[in-house]
Amino acid sequence: MIELKFSEEVRLAKDKGLPLVALESTIITHGLPSPRNLTVARQAEAEVRQAGAIPATIAVIDGHLHIGLSDEQLEQLSVAKDVWKLSRADLAVAISQKVTGATTVAATMIAAHLAGISVFATGGIGGVHRGAESDFDVSADLEELAKTPVTVVSAGAKAILDLPKTLEVLETKGVPVIGYQTNELPAFWSHESGLDVPLRMDSAAEIAAAFQTRQALGLAGGQLVANPVPEADEIQASVINPAIEQAIETAIKKGIKGKAITPFLLAQVLEATEGKSLETNVALLLNNCRLAAEIAKDLS
Secondary structure (H helix, E strand, O other), X not given: OOOEEEOHHHHHHHHHOOOEXXXXXXXXXXXXXXXXXXXXXXXXXXXXXXXXXXXXXXXXXXXXXXXXXXXXXXXXXXXXXXXXXXXXXXHHHHHHOOOOEEEOHHHHHHHHHHOOOOEEEOOOEOOEOOOHHHHOOEOHHHHHXXXXXXXXXXXXXXXXXXXXXXXXXXXXOOOOEEEEOOOEOOEOOEOOOOOEOOEEEOOHHHHHHHHHHHHHOOOOOOEEEEOOOOHHHOOOHHHHHHHHHHHHHHHXXXXXXXXHHHHHHHHHHHHHOOOHHHHHHHHHHHHHHHHHHHHHHHHO
């Protein structure tokens, strides 16, 4: 068995049966520039605490799988170099080779389940990339949602992806996609995707009950909660979609593919929106932290 390194705060919460919310660490190492990355990591944890739950930011540090990080560890991770970006395929390798790695959605779900944490807040999940019908570029996040019993709260899949195909794959794999107080699948930075969300629930209690019932039925996998970005922070689809299309066109011209495509597209959209996409990204993450904490409280 792999020894999990619980932070003191998380260990106490587990001992007392307090609600816990998992948080990923790639936003610190790969998603945001320093020092904003540290600020946002602290904000995310603070939002979970303020909503009545305990945050557990997950990362691999020198080969140890940490469930919850101290503030000092957060700070060290925010300036660390050559940090691996971990998914299901390389999580075990990073631990066996005693390197430091940040967890993506898939790896965070795996670690959260090992630690007995049933709720995870993130910004947006990965999905089916545009053009996947020819290059088969599909995020491991979708497979993980079909395997690992964790409720993932996000603002939908990242809007740079092929959202209809992403929704289709989730349906095929039997993953419940739940719109929180919405009938339309949110499109990360904006509310409008033009796609109906398969399920709608209007309270954290309903979402928690659905998760518990799924477990009682012995069904594999988790569930995806699609929580729209707050209206005050959204970027209208009419504004963001042209920026996304231009970014994709530039990526094709430059021959950018594979793991490099997502950070490239996000950087292009950031430039096109003059920084607004980053601020919206932060706002939706914090909004998801609040809802995740409410769900965790109902589960506990």
